[in-house]
Amino acid sequence: MSQPVALITGITGQDGSYLAELLLDKGYTVIGMHRRSSTLNFERIHHIQDRLILEPGDLLDEVSMMRVLRSYRPTEVYNLAAQSFVQTSFGQPVLTGETTALGVTRLLDAIRMVDPQIRFYQASTSEMFGKAQEVPQSELTPFHPRSPYGVAKVYGHWITINYRESYGMHASSGILFNHESPRRGLEFVTRKVTHAVAQIALGLAKKVTLGNLDAQRDWGFAGDYVRAMWLMLQQDEPSDYVIATGETHSVRELCERAFASVDLDWERYVEIDHRFMRPAEVDLLIGDASKARNLLGWAPMVSFEDLIETMVKADLALLNAPLR
Missing domain, CATH: 3.90.25.10 (UDP-galactose 4-epimerase, domain 1)
Known part of the structure; x- marks a missing residue:
């Protein structure tokens, strides 16, 4: 059996670094896509950098993503890149929308054109619930985002569902509640x-x-949560899952x-x-991860x-x- 290949966008971030470690330990070839920048920061992946393949690319540029997909032919793509700080999204709402919302469409469309058999993971967030309609929140809870970041993530979440239903793609979203670590910004x-x-x-x-x-x-450990990301893409059928501790x-x-x-x-x-x-x-954000527990066999450890x-x-x- 050939070695699986995974592409991670946002590999230099907290989640990207933990996910890269997990996949390397499982025998994957890991491709990390990062933006060209005058101040590249590989601090979080420095200890594994010699085991990764790093490629420049940008969620604002669909051509760059198609180039990476065609060059490495990944079997799995994890989209963790975003403008992910809520406070910043109020000051930069348009940039947040371009990256965190439309960037998902560009990546999904690049996958659809290069190889629609690629399995796709979208990083959704509890911020989509915002003014929570019920407590705790599950996959069926209506969204009411309270920030440009949350609004952009709702778009990214629904466009993932749309590509799954329209093109039969194995595209799943993890509605992750807050997850932290020593690598948090x-x-x-x-x-x-x-x-x-x-x-x-x-x-x-x-x-x-x-x-x-x-x-x-609802705060958990990032290392626990990236394990849930991987489990989602190992399922026969794609779906969406709340990942949370259930404590606030x-x-x-x-x-x-x-x-x-x-x-x-x-x-x-x-x-x-x-x-x-x-x-x-x-409002009060607390997740009901029953579906992940029952179908993925996932539970937080920390x-x-x-x-x-x-x-x-x-x-x-x-x-x-x-x-x-």
């Missing part, structure tokens, strides 16, 4: 908090400024847990700044408490590391 609240905790513990900072402490999310925690709980891991009282170091409040906040402590320890180690 510093602009995301979990990493912002754990990195600040490490700085404060080491005497490098005195406070951290946050927005809405009452915002609640507030930003306040996040702060309590993170500061407690270094024996500090969070209330002494956290300040509120309304500039960090979203123009439209989402608890919220262990995840946050691991992230704090990683940031302490990062800040303590000698300069190169």
Whole structure:
């Protein structure tokens, strides 16, 4: 049997790096598509970079995607590339739409023209639920996005379904709830908090400024969630799956847990700044992953408490590391 080949867009991101590790361990040839940039950042994949094939390409340019598909003939494509920061999407709504929404169409159409037998994974998100119509949210819960990012992801989700139904493509979407790790970008609240905790513990900072402490999310570990992505593309039939822990925690709980891991009282170091409040906040997001549990045999392995402590320890180690 020939070695399977997978193409990952957004391979330099958190999810891309964990997925690349998983696929390499399973014997895949992994192609990583990245944008040409004056400041390429391969930090998250540096430890496996010599085992990857990296190719320039862009979700804004369908021709570049067709070139990569024709050159390597992947059996699976994982679309993880997007403008994925919610706050940024309010300031750059058009760019977010071009990349996060229309980019999915360009990639699906490139696959349809090059090889419609390729199995496709689309990274959908719990932000599509936004003003949640029910709690918890499942694959049948209506969408009501509350940000340009969420709106763009709804388009990407439905165009994936459309190509599946119109062209018989094996195209699946994972409606992933928040998933974090030490590789999370510093602009995301979990990493912002754990990195600040490490700085404060080491005497490098005195406070951290946050927005809405009452915002609640269903937070899991990114390494668990990429396993679900792979499982979706191993099924005989394509479908859509909610991937979540089924537990919800507030930003306040996040702060309590993170500061407690270094024996500090969070209330002494956290300040509120309304500039960090979203123009439209989402309601209670908590996922019902019953379908994934029953059909994929998937379940999260890392608890919220262990995840946050691991992230704090990683940031302490990062800040303590000698300069190169």
